[in-house]
Amino acid sequence: MSGQSNNSPIVVEAFDVHKSFGPLEVLKGINLSVGKGEVVCLLGPSGSGKSTFLRCINHLERMTSGRILVDGHVIGYHERGDALHEMSGRELAVQRRDIGMVFQRFNLFAHQSVLTNISQAPILNRGQPRKEAVARARELLKMVDMEGREAAFPYQLSGGQQQRIAIARALAMDPKLMLFDEPTSALDPELVGEVLNVMRKLAADGMTMIVVTHEMAFARDVADRVVFMDQGVVVEEGPAREVIDNPKHERTQAFLRRMH
Amino acid sequence: MSARKIIPAANWGQRAIACCILAVVTFLIYMVATSPHINWPTIPQYIFDDTILDGIRLTILFTILSMVISIVTGAILATMRLASNPIISGFSSVYIWFFRGTPLLVQIIFWFNIQLFIPSINIGLFHLDTNDVVTAFVAALLALSLNEAAYMAEIIRGGLLAVDNGQNEAAKALGYTPSQSMLRIIFPQALRVIIPPIGNQTISMLKTTSLVSVVAAQDLLTRAQNIYARNFLIIELLIVASIWYLVMTTVASCIQYVIEQRLGQSSTQPPAVWRAAIRLMRAEGGRG
Numbered sequence: 001m002s003g004q005s006n007n008s009p010i011v012v013e014a015f016d017v018h019k020s021f022g023p024l025e026v027l028k029g030i031n032l033s034v035g036k037g038e039v040v041c042l043l044g045p046s047g048s049g050k051s052t053f054l055r056c057i058n059h060l061e062r063m064t065s066g067r068i069l070v071d072g073h074v075i076g077y078h079e080r081g082d083a084l085h086e087m088s089g090r091e092l093a094v095q096r097r098d099i100g101m102v103f104q105r106f107n108l109f110a111h112q113s114v115l116t117n118i119s120q121a122p123i124l125n126r127g128q129p130r131k132e133a134v135a136r137a138r139e140l141l142k143m144v145d146m147e148g149r150e151a152a153f154p155y156q157l158s159g160g161q162q163q164r165i166a167i168a169r170a171l172a173m174d175p176k177l178m179l180f181d182e183p184t185s186a187l188d189p190e191l192v193g194e195v196l197n198v199m200r201k202l203a204a205d206g207m208t209m210i211v212v213t214h215e216m217a218f219a220r221d222v223a224d225r226v227v228f229m230d231q232g233v234v235v236e237e238g239p240a241r242e243v244i245d246n247p248k249h250e251r252t253q254a255f256l257r258r259m260h
Numbered sequence: 261m262s263a264r265k266i267i268p269a270a271n272w273g274q275r276a277i278a279c280c281i282l283a284v285v286t287f288l289i290y291m292v293a294t295s296p297h298i299n300w301p302t303i304p305q306y307i308f309d310d311t312i313l314d315g316i317r318l319t320i321l322f323t324i325l326s327m328v329i330s331i332v333t334g335a336i337l338a339t340m341r342l343a344s345n346p347i348i349s350g351f352s353s354v355y356i357w358f359f360r361g362t363p364l365l366v367q368i369i370f371w372f373n374i375q376l377f378i379p380s381i382n383i384g385l386f387h388l389d390t391n392d393v394v395t396a397f398v399a400a401l402l403a404l405s406l407n408e409a410a411y412m413a414e415i416i417r418g419g420l421l422a423v424d425n426g427q428n429e430a431a432k433a434l435g436y437t438p439s440q441s442m443l444r445i446i447f448p449q450a451l452r453v454i455i456p457p458i459g460n461q462t463i464s465m466l467k468t469t470s471l472v473s474v475v476a477a478q479d480l481l482t483r484a485q486n487i488y489a490r491n492f493l494i495i496e497l498l499i500v501a502s503i504w505y506l507v508m509t510t511v512a513s514c515i516q517y518v519i520e521q522r523l524g525q526s527s528t529q530p531p532a533v534w535r536a537a538i539r540l541m542r543a544e545g546g547r548g
Contacts, residue, residue, distance in 0.1 A: 058432075058433055060429055060432060060433065089437055089438040090437045090438075092432070093432070093435045093436060093437040093438075093440075094435065096432060096433055096434070096435045097434075097435030099433070100433070101430075101433035103426060103429065103430065103433075105426050107424075107426035107427060107429060107430035108430070109427060109430065109431075109445055109449075110427070110449060111448045111449050120444070121434040121435060121436070124436070124440060124444075125434065125435040125436065125440075166430075169434070170433070170434070173434060173435065
């Protein structure tokens with residue numbers, strides 16, 4: 001976990017991100033910067049805004065104000081003078097190709113086989129030749145311990161298997177950054193481990209990851225840094241073990257007490 | 261003690277009603293069969309009459325063409341209805357409101373008489389008499405298709421809304437453009453929900469086409485009417501037409517049953533439509 005070194009290039013930078021749903025302000029000025037190869041876990045009680053913030057990073061959620069840069073590019077907007085002009089659907093699609101995302105509910109394409117789920121996006125959106133994409137898909141299946149399941153359909157797989165396929169699908173686009181939105185929250189307890197193992201492997205391979213999770217042990221072991229959010233603000237952030245073992249802020253302490 | 265026989269309760273009320281039904285039906289059949297006013301031997305003569313067979317061809321043509329046009333138009337209207345721009349979605353709503361809110365019969369007569377207020381079409385030097393363009397066939401087809409499109413739009417919209425939003429989000433996150441996401445992810449899944457009601461509409465359309473006889477569009481009913489206008493075998497030819505309508509709807513129902521059986525197998529294997537869609541996508545995906 002070399003990401004902690006301060007001289008690694010910045011992949012994600014968020015400045016003063018605000019987001020309101022009607023009168024309800026769920027993000028009240030979030031700042032965050034994530035270096036290349038760094039693994040950052042977003043922790044906090046439900047409703048604290050961590051998933052919403054994660055979804056702003058690939059513009060699945062439109063923020064109310066603020067700016068997010070991925071790899072130096074403003075996400076979702078063209079900056080012209082003082083104003084930010086929202087991009088068209090096509091331009092957004094191009095930006096999202098570099099940002100992988102894994103959802104709580106897997107969201108595998110229900111009408112496609114495992115192989116198509118993984119290989120279609122690189123073929124369509126990266127112009128990868130079919131043969132290459134299929135070979136790469138097989139490699140990724142091996143990596144997530146799902147070798148030989150190319151022909152299966154999502155409904156034939158357990159939640160843990162579906163989530164591992166979903167990770168392989170996101171990786172097939174060779175993203176610079178992976179976003180995980182509570183990837184184990186919808187899983188039966190005995191299936192959580194297999195998904196976390198894949199994520200551990202990924203972190204060890206140097207992938208830049210932002211993970212919204214309630215798995216404290218995973219955050220403590222794998223994350224370089226944790227960010228504790230509550231009621232739309234960052235309450236505390238720092239090296240994973242430091243924050244989880246010795247939280248300074250009382251809200252962090254109260255939350256961690258409930259988690260243990 | 262020996263085992264006693266079990267005798268189910270006799271439902272005398274139902275038995276009495278059943279007897280009444282049998283009596284009434286027998287009487288009606290007897291009355292029709294022995295009626296001196298129905299010339300039974302002429303019915304087999306007309307069943308395979310060339311004029312009647314031509315009419316059947318046209319009825320089937322009307323059904324297929326109007327279903328194809330209405331599915332395409334309906335898909336466009338459904339997508340427009342879901343657009344964020346209020347004028348686009350408003351146009352779709354008003355279209356659906358108008359075409360579902362006025363009788364199809366009125367729409368058919370309206371299209372047939374359109375030259376009364378648009379006598380000709382002029383685009384620059386290009387000039388056309390509306391009467392030459394909007395023949396009885398075109399008027400009938402327009403009316404059937406545009407009316408059906410309103411119903412189809414609602415069916416397709418329902419199918420699109422039935423697909424979980426997570427599918428669209430996953431497609432977005434993988435860098436699919438909005439149109440790719442619609443064509444490759446959302447629409448193929450919506451098909452499962454859309455196909456059964458499309459089957460019902462098709463069966464219904466086979467019968468609905470008879471309405472175009474008011475503009476003499478040469479469908480099955482028009483042909484039957486043409487024949488009995490000459491020989492006055494009104495009931496006989498209406499029976500001939502009814503037999504053919506029954507045959508067509510029965511065949512269509514069987515086709516629908518087979519398709520729905522295949523759709524229903526989804527719990528064990530992907531239904532045929534999906535497999536076809538998957539093959540299509542693979543073929544297209546191969547272009548790289």
